Amino acid sequence: MEEHTPQRVGVFGGTFDPVHSGHLAVALEVRHRLELDRMLLVVANDPWQKTVFNSVTPARFRFEMVRAAVAAANETIGASVLEASDHEIRRGGRTCTADTLAALDAQTGGTDLFVVVGSDVAASLDTWERPEEVQRLATTVVAERAGSVGGRPPPGWEHVVVEAPALEVSSTDVRNRFRNGRPVLGLLPTPVIDYVRSNGLYGSPR
Numbered sequence: 001m002e003e004h005t006p007q008r009v010g011v012f013g014g015t016f017d018p019v020h021s022g023h024l025a026v027a028l029e030v031r032h033r034l035e036l037d038r039m040l041l042v043v044a045n046d047p048w049q050k051t052v053f054n055s056v057t058p059a060r061f062r063f064e065m066v067r068a069a070v071a072a073a074n075e076t077i078g079a080s081v082l083e084a085s086d087h088e089i090r091r092g093g094r095t096c097t098a099d100t101l102a103a104l105d106a107q108t109g110g111t112d113l114f115v116v117v118g119s120d121v122a123a124s125l126d127t128w129e130r131p132e133e134v135q136r137l138a139t140t141v142v143a144e145r146a147g148s149v150g151g152r153p154p155p156g157w158e159h160v161v162v163e164a165p166a167l168e169v170s171s172t173d174v175r176n177r178f179r180n181g182r183p184v185l186g187l188l189p190t191p192v193i194d195y196v197r198s199n200g201l202y203g204s205p206r
Contacts, residue, residue: 010039011104011138012116013088013097015047017057018196019069020174020188022167026143027082028073029164030116034141040085041066044095059089061201068191098130101137113138119150119161126154178202 012027023041031039043063047056056062067084074080087103088095101113115138117125122142125131134140140159144150145166153159169187177184179202184193197204 006110006112007037007108008035008112008114009104009108010034010036010114010116010141011042011097011101012039013042013044013095013100015044015056015171016041016062016066017171018062018174018188018192018201019066020169020171020192021186022165022169024069024073024082024189025165025167026116026118030114030141030143030162031081033162034114034160036114038083039081040083040087041070042085042087042100043089045088045092046094057201059086061199063089065192065195068195069189072189072191096129098128098133098137101134105137114141115139116141116143118142119144119148119152121151122153122159123151125157175202178204 010027010030012023012030014023016023019041027039027041030036043059043066045059063084063086070082070084073082088100091099091103097115101115104113105111115134117140119142125134125140128134135157140153140157142150142152142159142161143164144161146163148166174184174187176182177187178196196202
């Protein structure tokens with residue numbers, strides 16, 4: 001019998017409000033370094049740890065921006081290496097990584113899952129819902145900016161570290177730039193810029 005090799009699937013979840021070049025650089029670097037078959041950018045439906053304190057752009061807009069960014073990246077590369085996922089949006093309710101991993105595990109039986117987190121949130125992984133399930137279902141990948149040493153998961157939490165390009169860009173800065181009419185070219189893909197402006201997001205003129 002032919003031996004079956006499990007697919008290796010990256011799960012990079014986020015609010016993506018909006019998705020920017022830094023997100024894409026992390027996704028592409030992790031996929032390359034860990035030789036993943038698929039890399040999913042999973043758009044959070046209700047990122048409750050953020051919506052408790054701030055308003056977040058409706059999920060449908062954030063997903064369309066990710067879809068536009070992924071399409072542009074794949075076209076540039078010449079291969080479908082990234083995928084936009086609305087899994088959590090379709091499920092509805094509060095976003096919970098453990099639920100997402102459980103559903104993906106059930107759908108793709110035999111797949112090796114890799115959940116990608118930034119070094120800025122790694123130390124707080126034990127505050128997530130059902131952290132023991134996250135550990136059981138997926139290998140944790142900590143994406144760290146090149147040349148810096150960021151946070152690490154709690155003691156005993158198995159993980160791998162991938163050094164990603166150090167791009168000085170954040171969703172907060174991008175939103176403020178749109179709001180204030182400052183340049184955004186180069187910080188996020190052109191199709192995302194067009195989508196933001198055509199929908200009047202972040203206070204930008206239509």
